[in-house]
Amino acid sequence: MYACMRWLRKSLLISLVRMPQRRRFRFRRCPRFRHLAVVMILLSFMFSAYVFVYTVPNERSRDDSFEDVEKNRKPDFTETRKGKIRQNLIIVAHGRSGSSFTGNIFNHHPSVFYLFEPYQTVERLHGGVAPFNRDYQEKSFEWMQGVFQCKFVSPKHANDIQHYYRKVVGKASRETQASIALSSPPFCRYNTTDSRWTLQDSCPDPFEQKMLEEVCEKKYSLTVVKALMGRMPNTDIEQLINVCDSSQEFDCKLLFLVRDPRGIIPSSKAVRFYRETDKAGLANSRMFSYHNCRQTELNLNIIRKLPPRWRKQIKILRYEDLAKDPSKLLPSLLEFAGLPMDKGLSDWLYLASHKPKTESDQKAAPWRQDSFEGADRWRWKVSPYEINIIEHYCRPVMKLLGYRPLDYSYEMQRNLSIRLLDDHFEALDWLE
DSSP, rough: OOOHHHHHHHHTSSSSTTOOOHGGGOOOOOOOOHHEEEHHHHHHHHHHHHHHHSSSSSSOOOHHHHHHHHHHHHOOOOOHHHHHHHHHHHEEEEEEHHHHHHHHHHHTTHHHHHHHHHHHHHHHTTTTTOTTTTHHHHHHHHHHHHTTTTTTOOHOOOOHHHHIIIITTTTTOOOHHHHHHHGTTTTSOOOOSSSSOOOOHSSSSSOOOOHHHHHHHHSEEEEEEEGGGGGGGGGSSHHHHHHHTSOSEEEEEEEEEOHHHHHOOOHHHHSSSSSOOOOOTHHHHHHHHHHHHHHHHHHHHHHHHHHGGGGGGGGEEEEHHHHHHHHHHHHHHHHHOOOOOOHHHHHHHHHSOOOOHHHHHHHTTTTOOOOOHHHTTTTHHHHHHHHHHHHHHHHHHHHHHHOOTTTTOOHHHOOSSSSOOOOOOHHHHHTT
C-alpha cells in the first residue's frame, strides 16, 4: 500500500505522454489506484486551463475596470435627465483661499440656492469638528445627501440653517456669509436689494422645514455649497464623491479652488487658524504648512484617479487667475455651473473686485476690495524666511498647480511685475 502511494505521488507530476515505459507498467502493480491516477491527472490539466483563462491579467487598466464599476453604480444620464434632477455645485477649498469670494459670486445669481459651509451644521449638531469620527462621518453623509436633494433631514437641521445662514452670528459680514436665497421672498418680505430690507423687519418669522425644501426645489435650479477640506470626513473629497454617486435623483459638479500656499498659510495665522509660539524656528508654521499642502495633494490625487466620466464634472480653479480679472472669468464659471449670464451679478462682481476711489466710499462699502491686490498681498507682508519654510513643505503641490518657487529671492518676491504662476500646469491635464 505504501509503495502504491509513493507511486501515485510521483505519477501526478509526470505527463502520461512522456512517462517512461517502466513507470507505465506499474499501473499493473497497483490496480486500485490506476483509475484514480488518471482522474487526478485529468483534473490537474483542467485546473491549469482554468488558471490560464481566468488569472491572466486583462489588457484593460485598473482605471477602466473602476470606470465600469462606477457606470454600473450610477449610469450617466446627463442628456436624458437634464432639467429633471437636482443640480449641485460644490466649491471645495481650504480656508483663506478666496472661497468666500468665489462662493459669493454664485450667491448673487438669481437661480442659485447658496449655503455657506454646510459642514458647519454637522459640526454644531455633532458637537465639534471630528473628520475621523464615525458618527461625524455618518451625519455628514446623511446631511450632504439631503442638501443635494433639497431635503433638509429634520426640523433641527432646518433651524440651524435659518439661524446660521440667514441671521449670521458673530462679526462675520452678511455680504460674505448670509445666503441671499434665504434672505429673499418668500422667506422675507423684500429682496435684499430693496432699500426697505432689514433682517429684523423683513424676515421676522422662522420658516419650517417643508417650506425650505419646497422653495429650494421649485424656485432655484442649482444648489451651490462651499465645503472646506478641514471639515470634510477624513479631510478629503472621497465621501462627497460617494454621496454624489449614491443617487440618481441629483447630479454634482465640483469646483476645486486652490490658492498659492504662500498666501494661504500667513493669512491662516493672521486669523488665528493656528498660533505661532516658536518665533525662531516657526515650528507651528512648519506643521501647518505640511498638513495644509498634504491635504491638497491627497485630494488632487483622488481627482487624478477618478473615472473619465467625472472629468467633465470637475474644474480646478486657481484663485489668482480669478482675482486678476473676475469679470473676464465669470462667463466660463457660469458655463461650467450650467447658469446663464446675469447683469445684476456682473455689476455686483465689478464692484466687489474693485476698491472705491475715495475713503468715504470705502467706509460705506467695506466689502469692496481690490481682488488682484489681495491675492498678492503676501508678497510684501511675509518675510522671505517664512516663505522659504512654506516652499520647503509645499513644493510638490506647488509644482502640480503651476506656482513658481522664489528660492529665497527677495527681489523676485517684491517685484510684483513678475508673475509667479505658469499659464499651464500638470493637474489640468488630468481633466482633459
